Amino acid sequence: MEKTAVEFKDVVKTYGKGDGLQTAVDHVSFTINEGEFVVILGRSGAGKSTVLNMLGGMDKPTEGTITVGGEEVSAMSDKQLSEYRADTIGFIFQFYNLIPGLTAFENVALVKDIKKDALDAGEMLDKVGLSNQKNKFPAQMSGGQQQRVSIARALAKKPKIILGDEPTGALDSETGLIVLDMLQKLSTEDGQTVILVTHNADIAKCANRVIHMRNGKIKSIKTNDKPLSVHDIEW
Amino acid sequence: MLKRKMLRDLKNNFAQFFSIFILSAVALWCYTGFQANVLGGTQAREAFDEKSNFSDGWLYGADMNDSKAEKLASVSGIKDVQQRIEMLGKADEKYNSAELYCYFQSEQKVTKPYTIKGADYNPADKEGVWLFFKFADAWKLNIGDRFTAHVLGQDIDKEIKGFVTTPEYEFACASTDADTDFHNIGMAYMSIDSLPEELRQFNELVFTCEGDPLKLESDISKALNGEYAYLADRKSLDGYNRLTDELAQHDSFSYIFSGVFVAIAVLVITTTMKRMVAQQRTQIGTLNALGMKNGRIMTHYLSFSVLLSALGCGAGIVLGIFTFGKMMVNMFSQFYTVPAWKAGYDFKSIILSAVIVAVCAGAAFLSCRQILKIHPSEALRPAAAKTANPCIFERLPFWNRLGFNARYNLRDISRSKLRAVMGCAGTMLGMLIMSLGMGAYDTVDYVKKWYFEDIQNYEQQVLFKDSCTLSEAEELEALIGGELIGGDMISVAASRHPTSDEIVSCKLTVTEGKGLFRVSDRELEVTPLEEGTVAITMKQADKLGLKKGDTVYWKSASGNEWNENKIGFISRHPSVIGISMLRSDYEKQGFEFKPTMLVSKNDCSKAKSYNCVSAVHDMADIRAAFDKSMEVMDLLVYFMIFFAALLIIVVLYNSGNLSFNEREKEFATLKVMGFKSGAIRRLISTQNLWLSVIGVFLGLPFGRMALQAMMDSNGDVIDWPCYVSPLAYFISAAFVMGVSILVGFMFSRRIKRIDMVGVLKGIE
Numbered sequence: 001m002e003k004t005a006v007e008f009k010d011v012v013k014t015y016g017k018g019d020g021l022q023t024a025v026d027h028v029s030f031t032i033n034e035g036e037f038v039v040i041l042g043r044s045g046a047g048k049s050t051v052l053n054m055l056g057g058m059d060k061p062t063e064g065t066i067t068v069g070g071e072e073v074s075a076m077s078d079k080q081l082s083e084y085r086a087d088t089i090g091f092i093f094q095f096y097n098l099i100p101g102l103t104a105f106e107n108v109a110l111v112k113d114i115k116k117d118a119l120d121a122g123e124m125l126d127k128v129g130l131s132n133q134k135n136k137f138p139a140q141m142s143g144g145q146q147q148r149v150s151i152a153r154a155l156a157k158k159p160k161i162i163l164g165d166e167p168t169g170a171l172d173s174e175t176g177l178i179v180l181d182m183l184q185k186l187s188t189e190d191g192q193t194v195i196l197v198t199h200n201a202d203i204a205k206c207a208n209r210v211i212h213m214r215n216g217k218i219k220s221i222k223t224n225d226k227p228l229s230v231h232d233i234e235w
Numbered sequence: 236m237l238k239r240k241m242l243r244d245l246k247n248n249f250a251q252f253f254s255i256f257i258l259s260a261v262a263l264w265c266y267t268g269f270q271a272n273v274l275g276g277t278q279a280r281e282a283f284d285e286k287s288n289f290s291d292g293w294l295y296g297a298d299m300n301d302s303k304a305e306k307l308a309s310v311s312g313i314k315d316v317q318q319r320i321e322m323l324g325k326a327d328e329k330y331n332s333a334e335l336y337c338y339f340q341s342e343q344k345v346t347k348p349y350t351i352k353g354a355d356y357n358p359a360d361k362e363g364v365w366l367f368f369k370f371a372d373a374w375k376l377n378i379g380d381r382f383t384a385h386v387l388g389q390d391i392d393k394e395i396k397g398f399v400t401t402p403e404y405e406f407a408c409a410s411t412d413a414d415t416d417f418h419n420i421g422m423a424y425m426s427i428d429s430l431p432e433e434l435r436q437f438n439e440l441v442f443t444c445e446g447d448p449l450k451l452e453s454d455i456s457k458a459l460n461g462e463y464a465y466l467a468d469r470k471s472l473d474g475y476n477r478l479t480d481e482l483a484q485h486d487s488f489s490y491i492f493s494g495v496f497v498a499i500a501v502l503v504i505t506t507t508m509k510r511m512v513a514q515q516r517t518q519i520g521t522l523n524a525l526g527m528k529n530g531r532i533m534t535h536y537l538s539f540s541v542l543l544s545a546l547g548c549g550a551g552i553v554l555g556i557f558t559f560g561k562m563m564v565n566m567f568s569q570f571y572t573v574p575a576w577k578a579g580y581d582f583k584s585i586i587l588s589a590v591i592v593a594v595c596a597g598a599a600f601l602s603c604r605q606i607l608k609i610h611p612s613e614a615l616r617p618a619a620a621k622t623a624n625p626c627i628f629e630r631l632p633f634w635n636r637l638g639f640n641a642r643y644n645l646r647d648i649s650r651s652k653l654r655a656v657m658g659c660a661g662t663m664l665g666m667l668i669m670s671l672g673m674g675a676y677d678t679v680d681y682v683k684k685w686y687f688e689d690i691q692n693y694e695q696q697v698l699f700k701d702s703c704t705l706s707e708a709e710e711l712e713a714l715i716g717g718e719l720i721g722g723d724m725i726s727v728a729a730s731r732h733p734t735s736d737e738i739v740s741c742k743l744t745v746t747e748g749k750g751l752f753r754v755s756d757r758e759l760e761v762t763p764l765e766e767g768t769v770a771i772t773m774k775q776a777d778k779l780g781l782k783k784g785d786t787v788y789w790k791s792a793s794g795n796e797w798n799e800n801k802i803g804f805i806s807r808h809p810s811v812i813g814i815s816m817l818r819s820d821y822e823k824q825g826f827e828f829k830p831t832m833l834v835s836k837n838d839c840s841k842a843k844s845y846n847c848v849s850a851v852h853d854m855a856d857i858r859a860a861f862d863k864s865m866e867v868m869d870l871l872v873y874f875m876i877f878f879a880a881l882l883i884i885v886v887l888y889n890s891g892n893l894s895f896n897e898r899e900k901e902f903a904t905l906k907v908m909g910f911k912s913g914a915i916r917r918l919i920s921t922q923n924l925w926l927s928v929i930g931v932f933l934g935l936p937f938g939r940m941a942l943q944a945m946m947d948s949n950g951d952v953i954d955w956p957c958y959v960s961p962l963a964y965f966i967s968a969a970f971v972m973g974v975s976i977l978v979g980f981m982f983s984r985r986i987k988r989i990d991m992v993g994v995l996k997g998i999e
Contacts, residue, residue, distance in 0.1 A: 053612035086526025101243035
């Protein structure tokens with residue numbers, strides 16, 4: 001039986017108050033199983049990044065509950081959330097968010113400062129094919145290379161879930177495919193739960209399930225019985 | 236890894252971080268420098284006083300015999316008592332017949348000579364003489380040489396056994412000199428047995444006591460049945476007083492001057508740390524998103540400010556002690572004789588450092604906490620631009636006619652008030668110190684003119700010996716022409732029966748009113764003394780609550796009767812305090828006029844041959860001596876100007892740098908729109924220039940006020956009115972504006988190199 005990794009139950013997220021109240025996520029409920037490769041699809045302002053941020057413990061829901069691995073993330077204190085982010089989540093950002101003052105190797109090795117049993121930074125860079133770039137600073141690398149360092153950094157934590165917020169959004173199509181391939185393999189070969197947010201419908205073709213959002217609500221949740229390989233999609 | 240990040244961040248933001256370092260360093264440099272001299276001097280003095288068991292009181296009289304010494308010792312509060320003969324003699328002609336203060340003792344308990352070289356003073360050794368080491372140095376005398384002292388009608392020839400000094404000679408100047416020349420002033424200690432038996436009559440009792448010796452005077456007088464001439468305390472020693480006042484002055488300087496620096500440093504450091512942390516908002520958000528604990532992130536950012544400010548403070552302390560402090564001590568050592576005077580330091584520098592470090596850490600803590608408070612998802616996004624509300628300047632009637640540059644900068648100032656205030660305040664304080672330093676120069680010239688042209692309206696000065704009679708002085712006056720001046724040490728009060736706290740010790744100056752030795756009023760205007768009235772110096776009048784028309788009470792140091800006179804006007808003098816009155820009034824009150832000098836516009840060289848004359852001085856020599864005594868002040872002024880210049884450069888560059896970093900995205904947008912680099916540079920320069928102009932105008936009055944506060948801290952004896960010339964203001968302002976413009980040009984290259992794509996994408 002498939003084990004539930006993530007459960008969103010009637011989650012609402014609002015910003016502002018009074019006349020300026022805006023609902024970013026409106027009563028959203030879904031579950032994601034362990035080892036799934038899920039894409040949350042939607043246009044700009046659909047609420048998909050907000051969902052990802054709440055799932056990543058970087059934001060708190062206004063209403064509803066979010067449960068990850070049986071633990072209620074939405075009820076966690078800031079300190080617990082910090083530990084949750086360190087132990088459970090590997091986050092990949094659209095603009096990589098590497099520390100500019102650290103080399104590729106040091107950016108990955110930084111994880112050791114956060115999690116004692118983090119994986120070896122050299123091995124992680126090798127895994128993303130960047131062992132020859134390890135002494136370069138972010139500013140000396142291409143966008144694709146920086147994103148791969150970001151993936152290596154996320155993997156080094158041995159996270160239960162990998163979250164990607166438009167991880168290919170800042171990359172050209174060729175580099176984007178390389179990054180995407182890497183993420184798909186994490187799911188298919190390593191059994192890692194991967195959740196990506198994107199507005200690109202083609203990327204959704206590679207996912208096991210696609211959660212389509214519009215105006216803060218879930219429009220549809222579709223299951224791909226035969227997800228395409230990254231190399232088969234046209235971008 | 237975070238340590239590496241910190242080091243690289245330091246390297247990449249060198250200018251900002253260096254400004255924190257340098258400002259912390261300058262604040263401590265300045266404070267510790269001044270304090271090094273004061274503390275070193277005070278510590279050396281205390282050690283010197285203790286080692287020599289320096290007397291607290293001097294009791295003079297014709298025959299201070301054993302019985303009187305015993306009676307004095309029996310007074311409650313008196314600790315050690317010792318008899319001695321103190322007599323002014325002279326050295327041989329081959330030593331310029333230098334003034335030689337001779338001390339003959341049978342024991343040494345109080346004011347023991349401190350040995351610089353050779354054997355310790357031994358009052359039982361009647362074959363030896365112990366000389367003042369500075370006099371011996373000046374004449375290249377050696378231990379073992381023979382030396383003759385001419386005193387009490389005796390030619391006492393002895394072998395030099397040692398070179399010594401005492402706290403009584405911390406400052407020494409011959410009465411014939413306008414400035415210290417150790418060729419002309421000496422001191423010799425000998426055994427009482429060096430004198431023939433009939434001359435072995437002590438004229439002085441020196442003693443140590445608990446508290447103020449003058450407060451024991453009634454008990455002393457009772458014990459000795461009033462059989463003594465007068466009692467003096469340490470304050471009556473001009474040299475000792477002079478050093479005390481100067482150290483107190485530098486103590487005040489250290490607080491006033493470094494207080495300004497600390498204020499600027501704190502202001503700039505706080506703003507810089509706040510901006511620096513804000514600039515790393517996305518990185519803080521990333522670290523937080525990765526799961527790094529808030530405490531860890533906080534520690535990382537606190538370590539920047541703590542490290543830099545602590546290093547700066549440490550460097551400042553070291554520089555203060557070993558550069559500024561050492562130079563001050565060296566300079567002072569030329570004027571004052573205090574053994575083992577070294578640059579000192581105390582825990583207050585550490586406390587001040589701790590305050591600066593705490594303020595820096597506090598600024599970083601508050602900024603970092605502000606970012607950590609928001610959700611990581613929000614912190615990951617660059618901060619939203621500040622809301623652009625209509626600014627107050629838009630209400631100006633000519634707003635619509637202003638160009639883009641002016642409007643842009645006015646709105647920017649309105650949106651970034653803290654940065655604008657920091658720029659203004661930094662420039663204002665820089666201007667304050669710059670005009671203070673330049674003003675100190677002007678003030679010296681101003682006082683010089685006041686003293687040497689307005690008050691001293693003469694060219695030559697003939698000093699009389701103590702033995703000079705009135706008829707001898709008048710004979711010389713008739714021969715040369717001029718005005719006789721007399722004086723005495725007096726006590727002044729506002730009532731006939733004052734308590735000891737209501738009495739001021741000062742000088743009485745008696746003139747003939749011929750307009751050569753003049754008196755100036757509160758506004759520094761030369762004002763003639765009116766018959767039947769006296770003039771009293773401003774600080775003393777203020778202290779006693781006296782004003783024009785009131786009655787002032789005074790008595791001479793050796794007298795008991797209080798005399799009264801009406802105050803004609805309140806006078807001012809740069810260095811002499813007390814009462815000025817006409818000879819005719821003085822004589823009418825039954826006093827015998829005893830001239831101490833003759834001042835004249837004529838050539839007085841012929842007076843040198845008169846027996847009653849001790850020295851003839853030309854005003855040029857006196858001016859030169861005054862200039863030499865101002866060398867310490869010159870050094871202070873150089874340091875003030877140096878620190879002020881450094882401060883202005885750091886503050887303006889830092890302000891420009893912060894401003895540039897904050898607006899980099901706007902500049903990148905303007906560049907994309909087609910603005911040329913020159914136009915963008917002008918945007919930066921314009922704002923810098925505006926803020927500098929405001930700062931300059933705000934700083935103008937405060938410079939003079941701070942200078943006056945420094946001068947007023949010199950004690951009651953010194954009354955120096957401050958003057959800051961228009962030229963000093965102009966030079967100070969020009970420097971500030973020049974730096975402001977230069978800083979604008981320094982950003983030209985950075986504007987040219989803006990990475991438009993990177994900046995606009997928000998990539999750090």
